[in-house]
Amino acid sequence: MILLFLFIGVILFVAGFILLNTSWQRWLIGGIGLLILVGSITLMIGNDISNWGMTQHTTQTTAKIASVSSQKQLSLLVYEPIRKAKTERVYIYRQPSGNRLVHTQPKLTVTNRVIYRSVNQATLTTNTKEWQLKHNGIWHFLFAGVAGEKKIITKNNRFLLPTDWQILSRNQANWLAKQAKIKEHKATVAGKRAITNAVRQARMKDPTISAKQAANIDIEHQATKQVKVEVHKQEPKSMKQLIKQAKKQPVVIK
Incomplete structure (x- = not known):
């Protein structure tokens, strides 16, 4: 809806100051269009930069993971280094239900940690903190359907591996x-x-x-x-x- 208001503001502003004949009509219609235009832009900037109309939410998910290697005697987690091989990595693993490989996201907001424990099953626990658009009220009315209803603040991936697992690039x-x-x-x-x-x-x-x-x-x-x-x-x-x-x-x- 905010995009519709932005479009209306542009139309009124252009039509008011260019197409209308009398001075008072130009200032009235053009002024209204200018106010709608400036207001819409201000709300969009505030939503994008200062997260107006959004609330913080934290979610946690835990899923089983399987070895990348098809060999039974080798349980393997693979990583791909990003710039600094020791600090920035994308980890690659497999879902137990199929052969499709999955990887963590190569973003600055994403951190990865690997822990070894005396467990039988390897798991991945993901804690995600994000901004979410409020589900009701004027903000939802204005920004629902617009890209950016959710914005990730941080995502922490914790790999919990049995002691016999190996990690290779x-x-x-x-x-x-x-x-x-x-x-x-x-x-x-x-x-x-x-x-x-x-x-x-x-x-x-x-x-x-x-x-x-x-x-x-x-x-x-x-x-x-x-x-x-x-x-x-x-x-x-x-x-x-x-x-x-x-x-x-x-x-x-x-």
Whole structure:
């Protein structure tokens, strides 16, 4: 509605001082238009700068978050540095209900904090302090529907993470994902080689056993099972080493 008053003020001001013939009509209509115009502009400036007609509200929300990494043995929160890598960051996480990545807002009004606790579920608690337009009265009548019904004063994000979670920059996380795939490929090749060697050794011990017979007496199955157990044992240690190396990588690509 304030925009309508502003438009009416402009029309009356222009029509009054330019289109009307007599002096008293020009001053009357033009003066009314000028008052409406100045009043509307004053109210808009006051609302924008001094938050006239608005009240402060504080809200708190807590939501579960999931690891960015798809690997079960790695719980990961990723960040992207903004200008100063140690103080200004955008954190990237995933919602438990899907694979869509979500990030915090890169604004001066937004602060982020990470806390480790002995908990089972990672959560994000957001405290938002904002100006909201009054829901009734003249201010709501004037400014309802106009951009700026809500203005954020501060938004504080607190990430509460289990102690086994890791935090890496986007560049470090990309390096880790690439190296993990390489190690996985090497482990697969080594596993196939170990299975082949197990069958070969069984046939060397008993030359009368054919390849088909070796499979039938479960040699290949046992070898496969043993390789999987060994790989599963090595996964935590291997991932721990990769994470240690990833943290030594540059925070950003130079």
